[in-house]
Amino acid sequence: MxxxxxxxxxxxxxxxxxxxxxxxxxxxxxxxxxAAETLLTVVSGDGTETAFTRDRLESLPQHAFRTETQWTWEEKEFSGPLLTDVLAEVGISDGTVELVADDGYQVQLNIEDSADYLTKDYPIIATRTDGQPFPVDEMGPLWVIFPYDGHPELEAKPVYDISIWQLVKIVDK
Missing domain, CATH: 1.20.5 (Single alpha-helices involved in coiled-coils or other helix-helix interfaces)
Structure with a gap:
């Protein structure tokens, strides 16, 4: 012993x-x-909170595009559901929503005033880059992203402002 x-x-x-x-x-x-961890909480106008896990986000129709951003060093493929599809999932189709990042950054988005860049093709809430989930240190796990390449109209401050990474909450105002 x-x-x-x-x-x-x-x-x-x-x-x-x-x-x-x-x-x-x-x-x-x-x-x-x-996989069952809540990545995004959406708060509706009546205060109801809806939790979105990776599985739930990826069960929505997925969209993908390749683009370079001012925050990345190379072109990447981003994929995920449309922001408008996530909002529609909880009954939000008009008014103003607040997008909130993990670090406290927040921006308000008026849906009607943003019709020029809230389209049937973008923005998406990216859940993957180049086919893989991406970690917090790579601006994940969720990023509101646009196909900036080939769309000069998207190279504007209002669009950059809502290109929020590390998205954790959306609040219907």
Missing amino acids: LTHSFCPGVTRGLANLVFATSMMVTGLSSLPAM
Whole structure:
């Protein structure tokens, strides 16, 4: 039997290794739960909150396009549901909504006044870049994005303002 006086460092090191291994195994067992994690909360005018998981967002019709942005270094494919489809899912089709990022950045969007750039093709709430979910350190997991390439009318401050990354909440005002 090993005692602390015989090998104190080995015993403590073994205990730390067992603890670290159990924490990793516990973390791995929660991977399926990540698919059910709420990525976006939409608050309707009456205060009802609707949670959107990755699965729910990806169950909506998906749109994809390749574009370069002023925030990325190269052209990427972005895919996800239309912003207007997500809003329609909870009954929002007019008025003003507030888009809120994880870091607290927020911008208001008047749906009627934005008809020029809220189209049947864009913007999307990107859930993937180049076919893969993208992490927070790459502006994910959700990003309101437009196909800027080939659309000079989208290279405007109001469009850039609502090109919000790390989107976590939409509030119907």
